[in-house]
Amino acid sequence: MNVPCVLVFAGLDPGGGAGLAADVLAIAAQGAHALPVATALTVQDNNRVHDVAPVDAALVLRQAEALTAACAIGAVKIGIPGSRANAHAIAGLLRRLRAADPDLPIVLDPVLASGHGDALCADDALAGVADLLALATIALPNEPEACDLGGLDGIACPHLLVTGGHGEGSFVVNRWYRDGVLARRWRWPRLAGQFHGSGCTLAAALAGRLALGEGMLQALGAAQAYCHAALTQSFAIAPGQRIPRRFLQPAR
Template identity: 35%
Template sequence: MRTALTIAGSDSGGGAGIQADLKSFASVGVHGTSAITCVTAQNTRSVDSIFPIPVAEIRKQLRAVLGDFDVRAAKTGMLFSAEIVRTVAKELRGTSFPLVVDPVMVATVGARLEQDDFADALGDHLLGLAALATPNRFEAERLSGIRIDDVESMEAAARAILRLGPKAVLVKGGHTKGVLVDVLYDGRRMRRLRGRRYPKTLHGAGCTLAASTAAYLALGRPLLAAVESARRKVAAGFRQSYRAGHGVEIIDSHAVPD
């Protein structure tokens, strides 16, 4: 069985973070390993606290996994601080597997999941190691400095983010208006990936997309095929979403396309 690694925060509500990532890995037949960066006290209504794991412990987790498992792909989620970003980048430098960077900055319920120095550190240290970055509208605006109002500005943001070092950028259109379009740019071709827009906001959708892309990369699929498969998986997760708490619904990270 192929192995993938998630480097992200723990969600006590079970809908996002490493919990969503590990469910996404397992659903497509990939063994999931993890390095927890932060422990959060959160549910479907709020994020009540964030406890960053000391970087020495994050380093130990990464070395334990990378020293034993044949990791075929990895993804990062909530990294929270520049110190954690630098630690993760240092441990991943020299690895050969594809890395998906989900630049998590804000939770679905609106809570901030980053410190002030996070975005700059991401561009300086981690994005250059990424096979793919998967920012949503807000994250793409932060990383690119470009206001996003339409598909053309999404494409401009993708070009700007690519200059920070990743091999490809997927700017997600879930937080924009109109027809759902995600923009995938690899420096050679700009693709507009269309899909059905579901009229609801779900907890864990971004985590599920990035983790599923990493899982399909671990299975050996080329980047475009991995992204397309992950998008279909997320669409299935939207169709099968459920309400476990009293706040927003949770995406079904176990869901797979028909």
């Protein structure tokens, strides 16, 4: 039997901590296979993003169309589009995929900037994310991103997981909203230090679980448990933010 595939749109982090590198490992750890489409090349290390060069939108589309013509897509995971033009091209492809499979899970990690506030889009990051929000099955903003996107009233997704990693206190509280109504909270012990690519890890793991056919509640629980384990076992490649150890067995 074929392994379920996740079509991934994200940028290339040459430090291997976030973006496509993180997505490939996190999806593989769930038992699915990533189909990574590069939306941007970045100049970054484990702490800062120094430059972003978006891939041409036509080339982004050609990458994805070659994959979708050959492979059955079990889920889609979207990170940074790199530019508004790329977001528009991705949205058009997603509409075509949804026409063939109305239930296709689309997981959006609405990254507006790096953890240090460095730009991750060549133009208007908020406008690019807005083009994709309307198509997403679930978006996973952190609390500052949720505010920038207009809060619960401004994020029109069937499912929303607002992550609490940027808060304070002994626990990280993640809140799942279904059709705008709070459905469940999860509490995870807050870990010391900072981590590079934690949001990518969580969103990619969730996409992998959904591609395997799990329901949203089960997939959310398993993806969060996997992400927390990856952060607990994180490692250093240089001073500053640590890298999640993503090649772990998924939670069962």
